[in-house]
Amino acid sequence: GQQVMQIPQYQHVQEGEDFTTYCNSSTTLSNIQWYKQRPGGHPVFLIQLVKSGEVKKQKRLTFQFGEAKKNSSLHITATQTTDVGTYFCAGRGTTDSWGKLQFGAGTQVVVTP
């Protein structure tokens, strides 16, 4: 079945630095979503990508969907302490029953001032 993998599992970043987290699927995805979960909180939707090669920006966050629609990345520039949390990607395979949104294991981001 479809698997969604994220790397790295942990990311320690100095405030002000940039970093990227990656999401890879074993199968082609119809779309991919990104969520952020603050410590002790619940996942909150960030963005959805649908088209091959799509790039979307939200302030310091840049999201990309691969050309083959099997991978995605989230790049954060000038990291701030408010970026602390776990970032999840979630995707639906093109052959999956339409409810089955599979989440990656997440990248836990720790920011040091």
Place this chain on the structure above:
Amino acid sequence: DSGVTQTPKHLITATGQRVTLRCSPRSGDLSVYWYQQSLDQGLQFLIQYYNGEERAKGNILERFSAQQFPDLHSELNLSSLELGDSALYFCASSVVDSTGELFFGEGSRLTVL
């Protein structure tokens, strides 16, 4: 506030027992999803309902069952509880089905002793 309500917030019980977790989706949302979040295991998709009908099933154990009622609230029943069932159980809702963002509740933390 996502608009999704989950009760109870915390639950402590013993092995072998049965518990029911309740979820009220956002007003107007027809789809309800259940996810299990254990330490270091990310968000595991359990099951999805749409307008009262089961639409997709993930790695849900046979000891677990769920349903969505005519008023669209959903319940997740966990029986013959084991220590390994201790986790955070999230309910999420969305307007329709396969393309919308998920709105997560704050979760029900289950501890099995």
